[in-house]
Amino acid sequence: MKGKSIFIFLMLLAFDISIAMAASFEVDTQGTLTNGLISYWKLDESSGTRTDSKGTNSLAGNGVGSAAGIKGNAGQFSSSSSSYLSIADNPDLSVENSDFTISAWVNLNSKTTYRTIAGKDNYGSREYMLHYINSPSEFDQPKNDKFGFWIDGGNAHLFANSAGSPSTGTGYFVVAWFDSKAKTLNIQINNGPVDSISTGSIVPHDGTSKFGIGGRELSGAPLTFDGKIDEVGFWKKVLTTQEKSDLYNNGNGNTIIADLCTGVTCNIPDQPKCDGSTLITYYLPGACSATGKCTYTYSKTECLYGCSNGKCLEASKASCTDSDGGRNYNVKGSTKLTDGSGLDDDCRRNYVNGVLTNTGELLEAVCLDDGSDDKYITYNCPNGCSNGVCICPLNQCPAPPENCYYAPQNDSNGCPICGKLVCEYSCDKLLESQASYFDLCKAQGYDKVCFNKNTQVYQGCGKSNYNDCTINNVNAAQNVWCNALTETKCVDSDGGRNYNIAGSVSSTAPGYVPVKDYCAGNNVIEYYCNADGTPGSEWYNCPNGCSDGACLKEPQAKIAELKTDRKFYGIGNEVTIIAKTSGITPSLSVDITNPKGEKETMQMSGVCTKSVPEECTLSAKYGSTFIEGYYNVELVYDSSKYALGEYSSVNFPVLDLDKASKYVILSDIGNHKLDLVSYTPLYEVYQNYPFETYTIVYADSDIRTDVAAYIFSDRQSLERFVSRELSNFDEYIEKEYIDGNLVYILTNVLRYVLWTNNNVLIVLNSGNGYPVTSEKNQVISKKDVVYPDDIQLRYNAHNVPKDILSAYLNKHPSDLDKISIKxxxxxxxxxxxxxxxxxxxxxxxxxxxxxxxxxxxxxxxxxxxxxxxxxxxxxxxxxxxxxxxxxxxxxxxxxxxxxxxxxxxxxxxxxxxxxxxxxxxxxxxxxxxxxxxxxxxxxxxxxxxxxxxxxxxxxxxxxxxxxxxxxxxxxxxxxxxxxKKVEGEEEPPQLPFDLEITAKVVWKK
Known part of the structure; x- marks a missing residue:
């Protein structure tokens, strides 16, 4: 309890803001299946953890296998094992008298006793359960051989009577739900009739048991499922008839997929755009449709002489040329206009966890249809993107049997693939260990011998040219391994592992296709010859980037810094993004992601042409700050032309300044400079208390002070939250009056000063404490927390600068004495x-x-x-x-x-x-x-x-x-x-004494 509560305070002061990736279903007629969806488990993994494709509730499950399911794989469960999938209790999967729906595809191997499908069940904490039952011992129910659903420890229990008894080895789509308004429990099988009962005053409660699929938490009686479970979904709503029909999908099943709108930017463009000879002027931000396309509000103007760069031309000019002939994804090209400007084919890059990562998408430069301008189009390369072209997959064919090879073949993109396996068997040169088998088969009337093509083990005899081996084995093949081995020769054009030269490798090994070194981001895939003449490959990271299949000796340019012109902005303010570079600087662009996760790519203006390493400044202006929250800016650049400096991304907050200034001080305080500002919209955390947050960081030469204002919807919610959070921290709480204001000082590892004002909670923190482990009992206590001496001397209210504390107490006087902590x-x-x-x-x-x-x-x-x-x-x-x-x-x-x-x-x-x-x-x-x-x-x-x-x-x-x-x-x-406890030393045990033991035997019939 204590660890959980203090974690919340730490979490609320963090600046790391993550955005969950959206998802959709293959079939979603109304486009509403993801509304209210908490978690969805596809169960495609072969073993171990099963990923939650919607939320954060991935399931642990060592010992649970897999088998073919309705969509991809399914979880394979066995009644002879206690293994099932589970996650600890959390608010996501608890219902407490609210609407919820749970669905799954199931296939029974056997129909004895009770079989758990999914739910939360443990003695003393039973919440809800979807199951199959064929046992009278559970919940005093008859042995009815049906799928069932219960809430509240079985006090309301329903069976799928309309569907009858299920068969083994048959897939069934089972969906069950609780309607809190109608007070009904419902279950449906294969989109058929709905069985329903009234629950009256019985409602599900918020239990603490684990959520499980294929089993329950109860020790010694997990009642594991016997068969397959697939495509399990959990919603906090009642699904519509159409939504349940879409999940069943005429018996074909449905599954969750990545949202087509993920990564699609629909912000209003800064400038008018050209579409052929038509000038398009946009008025409102765009919206992403279900097909992944953006729709906008705009006007069209037909240009008499064509359109270019967002303007109508004075005369018709077909001025654009494309060196690779158009949309050619496997050849690097560039466009060129008559004014000398143009675009190069390039790979898109985004930042993932602070690391610039190649997304695998190709930015293909093309000319407009009328030749008046050029643009980028995005193409998702199947095997990734490198140096402005789509990467061909590694030609990793399985090793062919002796005297077999793969016929040369290319795919539709011109990339080499494994062709047809061609085998030429003859047995004029037998291996000594195999000769006796040919005599054996010949004596039995066969003219061929079968061996395991992987292990060389004898697999019987065969006739004619077909693999009709007398021993049935999928790896059996006629006459393999019966010829003497031949020497393999390998040639490397760059002489070995030479990372700075793009070479190629060829080999006499059967079916081997010549390959060339190529780049994958900042890495080179280097091909070489092994000592035994066989070809090999290595993935090598180039310190200065990679280009055209070789590592660069020196970068052409260096990106020294990326920043914005201010630390925070108001809604509607223009943002200037600045990049500091040195050397010969090709064009740069930035990806800007707004708080909704929508991304826009902007070209930076300014180009450096000096060959000497003088600093240049590139910039871009961004004016679409119409959403309150955090924006992220990431550089998009060609690693073959740039070396990355210390800065490659930057964040900036956008605030409703009138609203924010009511809660935080948006200026320097004394010597403490305003350093960072963030805003988190209405957010529910721990016990479902909603609040929104403003967080400010002030900094001087050697100390940072964080100030967070948590704005609750009402005073009652704030008091319940504060009382519950602090109720278990007596030994870590000190009370102090500062300028007549009562504040609490929380001293558990990190030190916080906090108080309330109306419906606002203010939390201040400066510096960290360092936990020290006690040698005696290995328990961290308050006395074991050590603070640096220089911090202790700053202010007696536990190292929070007094001028910042006084300024916020003046803005929000404490009314903490009105809260009674129980x-x-x-x-x-x-x-x-x-x-x-x-x-x-x-x-x-x-x-x-x-x-x-x-x-x-x-x-x-x-x-x-x-x-x-x-x-x-x-x-x-x-x-x-x-x-x-x-x-x-x-x-x-x-x-x-x-x-x-x-x-x-x-x-x-x-x-x-x-x-x-x-x-x-x-x-x-x-x-x-x-x-x-x-x-x-x-x-x-x-x-x-x-x-x-x-x-x-x-x-x-x-x-x-x-x-x-x-x-x-x-x-x-x-x-x-x-x-009572016995203090002091105890006496040693009594001295031994003899016992005279007598016994008699009594026989019982």
Missing amino acids: KEFKLWLTRGWNLFSTPVYEKTSLTEFKDFETNCRYTGSVWGFDNLIKKYSKIIYITDRFAAGYWVRVKDDCFVIVKGDDYYKIDDYFGEERGIKLNKGWNIIGGVADQIEFSEIRGDCVFNSGPYRYNSFSKEYEKAVITDPGKGYIINVNEDCTL
């Missing part, structure tokens, strides 16, 4: 009777059990036990007795949020000065907030029986070894005594 404990209860305790307590008041936040439906009162008179009685206040255990009966698995001022700790219960008084006979006690073994707290008590805890699921008492938070325990002692 300790919380989530008490899970199981359907039936529960023996429990509450590890929190109120210091000044008592709380009724019914007043706690809960989703339980009670059937009776809360009961307490008087240890002195050995009698049960109903109680009203849950925290009125120290160290007490209680009984309560609930109708379903549920939880109670127990709140109080503080936690009961081990020393509070079992300390030497206090302890728990027990009376002779039976006693019921409670647990504390931490675990401890009963053997450590026996005090002077002698247990006649117990301690026991009550298993609500099995309805039986179990022997307890340790105390758990939230549990109650029953103990029988021989006399009044005190449970």
